[in-house]
Amino acid sequence: MAIAKAERLMNLALCLLGTRRPLSKRELRESIEAYMEAGSDDSFNRMFERDKDDLRELGLVIETVENLDGEVGYLARRDSNRLPPITLDAEEAAALGLAAKVWQQARLAGAASGALQKLRAAGLPEDVDPYGSHGALEPHIPVHEAAFEPLMLACRDRRPVVFDYRKANAAQPGTRHVEPWALECWRGHWYLAGWDRDRGAERVFRLSRITGKVRARAGRYTAEVPDVVTVRETVASWAGETADRSALIRLRSGAGYPLRAKAVSVREAGDGWDELEIPYGHGLDAWLVEFGPDVVVVEPAELRADVVDRLRAVAKG
Numbered sequence: 001m002a003i004a005k006a007e008r009l010m011n012l013a014l015c016l017l018g019t020r021r022p023l024s025k026r027e028l029r030e031s032i033e034a035y036m037e038a039g040s041d042d043s044f045n046r047m048f049e050r051d052k053d054d055l056r057e058l059g060l061v062i063e064t065v066e067n068l069d070g071e072v073g074y075l076a077r078r079d080s081n082r083l084p085p086i087t088l089d090a091e092e093a094a095a096l097g098l099a100a101k102v103w104q105q106a107r108l109a110g111a112a113s114g115a116l117q118k119l120r121a122a123g124l125p126e127d128v129d130p131y132g133s134h135g136a137l138e139p140h141i142p143v144h145e146a147a148f149e150p151l152m153l154a155c156r157d158r159r160p161v162v163f164d165y166r167k168a169n170a171a172q173p174g175t176r177h178v179e180p181w182a183l184e185c186w187r188g189h190w191y192l193a194g195w196d197r198d199r200g201a202e203r204v205f206r207l208s209r210i211t212g213k214v215r216a217r218a219g220r221y222t223a224e225v226p227d228v229v230t231v232r233e234t235v236a237s238w239a240g241e242t243a244d245r246s247a248l249i250r251l252r253s254g255a256g257y258p259l260r261a262k263a264v265s266v267r268e269a270g271d272g273w274d275e276l277e278i279p280y281g282h283g284l285d286a287w288l289v290e291f292g293p294d295v296v297v298v299e300p301a302e303l304r305a306d307v308v309d310r311l312r313a314v315a316k317g
Contacts, residue, residue: 008034012051013060017081022065022073145207148183150214151192155180158225160197160217166209173211178203179221184235191235195223204235206286247280248298255294285310 011032015023029035029044038044052074056062061080065073147163154161161180166173179195189206196203202223226234250273251259260266262278269275275298278284285306288295297304 004034008032008047009051009054009058012048013055013076016055016060016062016074016076017078019075022063022067022075024071024073028074145190145210147192147207147210147214148190150216151180151207152183154214154216155182155192158221160219160221161214162217163214164211165205166211176203176205177217178205179223179225181225183207186235193234195221197222202234245280245300246277247284247300247303249276249278249288250274250296250298251276251291252294256291259288259291259295289314 011034012028015028015031023031025045025048028048029038035044035048038047052062059081060076062074062076063080065075067073151161153159159180160177162175162177164173165176177197178192179197180192181194182192184191184193189208192205192207194203194205195201246264249259250269253268253272253274259276259278263276264279265277267275273296280300280303285303288297288303288307289310295307297307
């Protein structure tokens with residue numbers, strides 16, 4: 001659906017940019033295949049008005065012109081939609097090159113490569129290497145979850161979604177109706193922040209716990225979308241970045257180096273175990289479960305119970 005709409009918008013933009021005179025709705029409908037298949041005039045008019053508004057939101061300057069006969073036409077003059085020359089220094093080009101190398105999966109890698117080619121065409125000097133002296137760096141953000149791409153498109157298009165989600169301490173998944181805000185990567189895992197319609201509150205969902213397909217739904221958002229900084233703070237809080245107390249755990253010697261890096265204190269406990277004091281915040285139980293039998297929670301009792309519940313849910317399959 002998103003790809004079909006993008007193709008339709010592109011065709012409309014090309015028609016409006018390629019004409020020397022204003023084109024009427026009738027002429028545009030006869031020129032664009034998707035409009036010819038729209039069915040009734042009312043369906044076409046609604047589709048065209050939405051597409052025109054979407055293009056304007058994307059920055060395309062579309063003029064509405066009325067001729068002597070009273071017929072309304074539309075065009076996008078090239079001089080009104082021409083971007084100034086793009087000038088990047090070596091540092092800026094290197095930063096863009098590194099950003100393009102972050103994405104390793106096929107579809108996003110192709111888009112990133114295409115973006116660099118467009119920058120070349122827009123004026124990026126040929127003697128500037130986008131990867132430059134930073135070629136030894138190989139950053140990447142792994143994305144293995146099938147839910148990533150449909151959620152990325154839903155965040156972009158501001159489209160509500162439905163998916164089945166299995167909490168770490170639940171034996172069976174439950175259906176969630178969500179207005180997606182943004183995707184954030186934290187500690188190597190992807191999280192979706194959004195508005196949970198069923199609970200009437202903001203929630204964060206780990207993509208690896210989404211089961212089945214993500215289904216898009218029509219309609220507008222019912223909750224206001226916060227700014228990017230607020231969304232990141234929400235993900236950090238739910239994923240366990242913020243902590244207002246401490247937990248005491250036992251960790252097998254030679255294991256759990258990420259936990260050791262976060263520890264406030266470490267002491268030998270004997271018999272091949274160390275005792276660590278670590279910051280305790282929301283999401284710590286889910287993180288401790290990842291270390292399996294190498295971790296034992298000493299206190300607090302509620303954290304120990306949460307970890308045990310999650311391990312039991314995993315054991316049930």
